[in-house]
Amino acid sequence: MxxxxxxxxxxxxxxxxxxxxxxxxxxxxxxxxxxxxxxxxxxxxxxxxxxxxxxxxxxxxxxxxxxxxxxxxxxxxxxxxxxxxxxxxxxxxxxxxxxxxxxxxxxxxxxxxxxxxxxxxxxxxxxxxxxxxxxxxxxxxxxxxxxxxxxxxxxxxxxxxxxxxxxxxxxxxxxxxxxxxxxxxxxxxxxxxxxxxxxxxxxxxxxxxxxxxxxxxxxQSTYFVTEETVRALLPRRAVTGHKNTYGRVLAVAGSQGFTGAAVLTVNAAVASGSGLVVLTSFDDTLKVLAPRLTEVMSLPLEKLESGVRSAQAVAFGPGLGQHRDVYKMLLRTVKILQEEKESQKTLVLDADGLRAMTGKCDLFEEMSFPVIITPHPGEMSLLSGISKEELEKNRLETAESFAKKHGIVVVLKGYYTVITDGERTYVNSTGSSAMAQGGMGDALTGIIASLAGQGLQALDAAVLGVYIHGAIGDELSETRYTVKPSEVVENIPRYLKELLDKTVVRERTSPTVM
The missing domain is CATH 3.40.50.10260 (YjeF N-terminal domain)
Structure with missing residues (x-):
């Protein structure tokens, strides 16, 4: 619409x-x-x-x-x-x-x-x-x-x-x-x-x-996202598909005190259909998390570069903490993605990954690969230098201007989340205040990274991911006062199957009369 x-x-x-x-x-x-x-x-x-x-x-x-x-x-x-x-x-x-x-x-x-x-x-x-x-x-x-x-x-x-x-x-x-x-x-x-x-x-x-x-x-290439909008974006599962068909996601996430962010990110990526999900983090964090992540591989931080080379999408930032090493890790990640720019691997930046970019947005100009950022208004204010009050008055214009200036996809979170690459803009129709809990953004990052890793263009992955995330929250909020991020993650496979069933028209052939 x-x-x-x-x-x-x-x-x-x-x-x-x-x-x-x-x-x-x-x-x-x-x-x-x-x-x-x-x-x-x-x-x-x-x-x-x-x-x-x-x-x-x-x-x-x-x-x-x-x-x-x-x-x-x-x-x-x-x-x-x-x-x-x-x-x-x-x-x-x-x-x-x-x-x-x-x-x-x-x-x-x-x-x-x-x-x-x-x-x-x-x-x-x-x-x-x-x-x-x-x-x-x-x-x-x-x-x-x-x-x-x-x-x-x-x-x-x-x-x-x-x-x-x-x-x-x-x-x-x-x-x-x-x-x-x-x-x-x-x-x-x-x-x-x-x-x-x-x-x-x-x-x-x-x-x-x-x-x-x-x-x-x-x-004006500005749209209100509905279920009809996203049905065409949903990746189809091939009969002959295997884990390499559906992409590898690397999550650079988690630190002491913020292990839950990493868990939500990688579990959301698994639930969204990624063929393989790998978590890299600090050694002490991996020791804590490894026993909890039965469907996810772990990778020591010193092997970050090899993890980036093997991935189709990188989710960077959830729960990493705010210290100097985060920016250094981001530079290492960007360096490999830039070296492999012909492969057009997607970088999804969230949370502490975004905070590490504060005052350093010129780095976006060095990225010749798809980049998706998922800021809430506070993070967007830090990145853009625009006050939260002004930003809330001009959400579409702020997101569009920032995306166009830096050649990236912006997902400005909130009620009526705005998704834009500066040329096309989408306003999401799903989601509610029942989802207002810590960790919900980490789940969203995992969903978007998974869809990008499965081959969707950055803007399409963001539009579909945001819609799915909010739609599941809406469904759950019909019977719950609040919705936990883990509940959203648990319901991703069911929701995707239901959406696919509404979308796919199965070919039927009549038997040949002999």
Whole structure:
């Protein structure tokens, strides 16, 4: 599913009208029909709040449809009738001829009947601004929005909740809080700002009839990841496959006090399908871990170089600790990967591997092989020099800029994890706060490294890995208050099999008649 900014969406509408000859009123009619699909048929009475632009036109078109179905409808306008322009004016004239009740709200005394209507309504539709809000509204409009927000459970926003900046996701002082938002053609870029989330409710994307060819031409290569997105990425297991078919992962992980990070990383790689997983760490750490890792080989740290040469993917950083040796180990790893750049082995950097890079990001320029970094916001702040507060306001832009600058794949973790190589960007749809436990990122690193080792391109491995990780957490959280990282790891093989079963179409041949 696409994610787009307002400028692109408006241009797409204009081209649909001017180049494809689709009348604007047809797009507005389609918008109203799509809104109707998300309204309970048993509804008796709806209040529709409309502005003067296309968003208001969508609202009036919806009012006409509801009225024709025999529903009681009241339309409230915040602008004089002569300010309603373009296609919206067509629907206004139709509604007037049909004698649909329409009231202009101008002064505070007009609000008494409006307040009563809000209380009586089964549904309140916000069709004030949509994408047309630019950051300013009158105090009177703000008062109207405050009144609407007293009934949030009844509110459906058209395209964008009024008062929310659609590109930035920044709410104004007065912003409609919707129970659901029905948005058109694509998710708006600002919907993935944490600041926007309290206002959106459930987000439902509907088409208004923009031609697929036009939409493809105007794609911004930014997508919301769904199960449909990742099915095509899932590696298939060949009938004749053996352990060398499915790649070797080297995990450089663990230290005293942080052995669990190494265990989670390597076990996740095994569970995700790697043919062989090897752990290299400090001698005292390996002595502790070796008896616990029956499916994983161990390698002394002095043999790090040979381990890197043998691997298709290297997971570097989980639980290594924060001391000078970590950066030296990273340099040794990078040196071998660079020497073998023709093989395009993938480096997955996480946790202490990322912290070792703080202030040393120029090292990325020396890496001519695929690199995936998996920072949480704190680590991303250290790497980029951008405060956590600013980063959280601009998650997509920060991740995209950093990835493009350094030629790497960035997995910026958090709710709505962002995965990008600077050219294509994906926002993940899975995962929940039930997964907020130490070690969850280590499991993710193991999953991504495993998928990269099995031959997936770095960006694809990251997109699939993040989705799988979160989807398992979502499933488990349905019956658990919290989800442990080890539980996610245990469920990887089952989830992958279920996903594969949904994906693979088995060829069936009819017997030959003799």
């Amino acid at each position: 696409e994610i787009m900014d307002v400028k692109t969406l408006r241009s797409m509408d204009e081209r649909a009208i001017t180049e494809y000859g689709i009348p604007g009123i047809l797009l507005m009619e389609a918008a109203a029909s799509s809104l109707l699909r998300h309204i309970n048929p048993s509804l008796s009475y709806a209040v529709i709040l409309c502005g003067r632009g296309n968003n208001g036109g969508d609202g009036i078109a919806l009012a006409i449809k509801l009225y024709q179905m025999g529903k009681e409808v009241d339309v409230y306008l915040l602008d004089d009738v002569d300010q309603i322009k373009g296609d919206a004016s067509v629907f206004y004239r139709v509604a007037s001829k049909m004698e649909i009740p329409m009231t202009i709200l101008k002064e505070e005394e007009d609000l008494w009947s409006f307040q009563e209507a809000l209380g009586d309504a089964d549904l309140i539709v916000d069709a004030l601004y949509g994408t047309g809000f630019h950051g300013e509204m009158s105090p009177f409009t703000g008062l109207v929005i405050d009144m609407v927000n007293e009934y949030q459970e009844k509110v459906m926003a058209v395209d964008v909740p009024s008062g929310l900046l659609p590109d930035q996701g920044a709410p104004s002082y007065y912003t409609v809080r919707a129970k659901k938002t029905v948005t058109f053609e694509a998710y708006k870029k600002g919907f993935f700002s944490y600041a926007a989330m309290p206002y959106l409710g459930e987000i439902l994307v509907e088409s208004v009839g923009i031609p697929k060819k036009l939409k493809a031409e105007m794609s």
